[in-house]
Amino acid sequence: MPTGASPTASSMMRLMVPDPLTRGVTAARSPIPSGKTPREMGFRMPAEWEWHRGTWLSWPHRISTWPGKFDPIPRIFAEIVRHLSSSEQVHINVCDASVEAQVHHTLEEAAVDPSLPYFHHFPTDDAWCRDHGPIFLVREQEDDWDQVVLDWGYNAWGGKYPPFELDDAIPTRIGTHFSIPVIYPGLVMEGGSFDVNGRGTLLTTESCLLNPNRNPGLSREDLEQALRDHLAVSQVLWLGEGIEGDDTDGHVDDITRFVDPTTVVTCIEDDPSDVNYEPLLENVERLQEMTDQDGHPLRVVPLPMPRPVWYQGQRLPASYANFYIGNEVVLLPAYDHETTGVAREVLEELFPTRRVVPIDCFDLIWGLGAFHCVTQQWPGRPLPPHV
Numbered sequence: 001m002p003t004g005a006s007p008t009a010s011s012m013m014r015l016m017v018p019d020p021l022t023r024g025v026t027a028a029r030s031p032i033p034s035g036k037t038p039r040e041m042g043f044r045m046p047a048e049w050e051w052h053r054g055t056w057l058s059w060p061h062r063i064s065t066w067p068g069k070f071d072p073i074p075r076i077f078a079e080i081v082r083h084l085s086s087s088e089q090v091h092i093n094v095c096d097a098s099v100e101a102q103v104h105h106t107l108e109e110a111a112v113d114p115s116l117p118y119f120h121h122f123p124t125d126d127a128w129c130r131d132h133g134p135i136f137l138v139r140e141q142e143d144d145w146d147q148v149v150l151d152w153g154y155n156a157w158g159g160k161y162p163p164f165e166l167d168d169a170i171p172t173r174i175g176t177h178f179s180i181p182v183i184y185p186g187l188v189m190e191g192g193s194f195d196v197n198g199r200g201t202l203l204t205t206e207s208c209l210l211n212p213n214r215n216p217g218l219s220r221e222d223l224e225q226a227l228r229d230h231l232a233v234s235q236v237l238w239l240g241e242g243i244e245g246d247d248t249d250g251h252v253d254d255i256t257r258f259v260d261p262t263t264v265v266t267c268i269e270d271d272p273s274d275v276n277y278e279p280l281l282e283n284v285e286r287l288q289e290m291t292d293q294d295g296h297p298l299r300v301v302p303l304p305m306p307r308p309v310w311y312q313g314q315r316l317p318a319s320y321a322n323f324y325i326g327n328e329v330v331l332l333p334a335y336d337h338e339t340t341g342v343a344r345e346v347l348e349e350l351f352p353t354r355r356v357v358p359i360d361c362f363d364l365i366w367g368l369g370a371f372h373c374v375t376q377q378w379p380g381r382p383l384p385p386h387v
Helices: 073-084 097-109 165-177 220-231 277-287 337-350
Strands: 052-058 089-093 118-120 135-141 144-150 194-196 201-205 235-239 256-260 263-268 299-304 329-334 355-360 376-379
Touching: 052 073, 052 165, 073 089, 073 097, 073 329, 073 355, 118 165, 135 220, 135 376, 144 165, 194 220, 194 256, 201 220, 201 256, 220 235, 235 277, 256 337, 263 277, 263 337, 277 299, 299 337, 329 337, 337 355
Parallel strands: 052 089, 089 118, 201 235, 263 299, 329 355
Antiparallel strands: 052 376, 135 144, 194 201, 256 263
């Protein structure tokens, strides 16, 4: 798949391979027209709080991602499966049958029914499914409901952690397996680098998207047009820098998140001497001047930062913004007791119909990511009210 190229509609293609496990996915009934963007075809990216068919995970196996701390990581993933599987499907990428058997054992030890998740023998290089997984777009037209997969180029955050070729192939593997058409925008992009409200507004950061280690030669205007064309947004909102210790060059899912179409939570640092204080304050000031796709001001809700988390002399990118919104739960990274409690209260008020579940994240964050980083939502067609 080409990466780093100019995002043109002519780079799109369609893959259709019959598969019996469609389970609610409407396969495309006609080829994707060449020369048309997803936006022109009526597709959009739903917000994370919209109904999920399921959640995708890539099971952790790369010990070097958590040097000296890998042993507890699979158990944390088992907790993710436990809390999500009661209200949506959980699909897990594993390298092969032997790894699947290991995962079964881990789930059983954690008192999680190993028959609940769907296993797919799609080998990966690492576990960060938010960034290497598929972006699902939907099209709702009268009684029709269709999906396509976006397969961005993936280069492990600017070539930092080779190899990454297996991860780069994951969206196409999934799309092909489920007979979902695959579209190639022709540029490098990670799922954690942007956040959408599902209505036409997208949040991102200058420090990540404008970094030349992703798409050298593309301007801000080029990137904005690509986001509009492929995610069907009309308003692109730019924040500045991310938080200390974030090796993604400043993913927005560590600092600011949409929680409804007009509301964002954004991290604030109370300690003026902390390195994160000024960048986060600048982002708050930007947000206060921003509007959604209809020109309405955003409602900006502060979210505390945890106390600094250090390991082996390294400041880790611990943040409560890296939560994941499931159908019935919100998975919240838990750090120190006091600030975790405040973050939980904020999210409970914003998600009154979901349980906010704090899960200890001190070990997981040693890999420089948390729950949003390891998950990727699969939108589903909501059931009729009478079903």
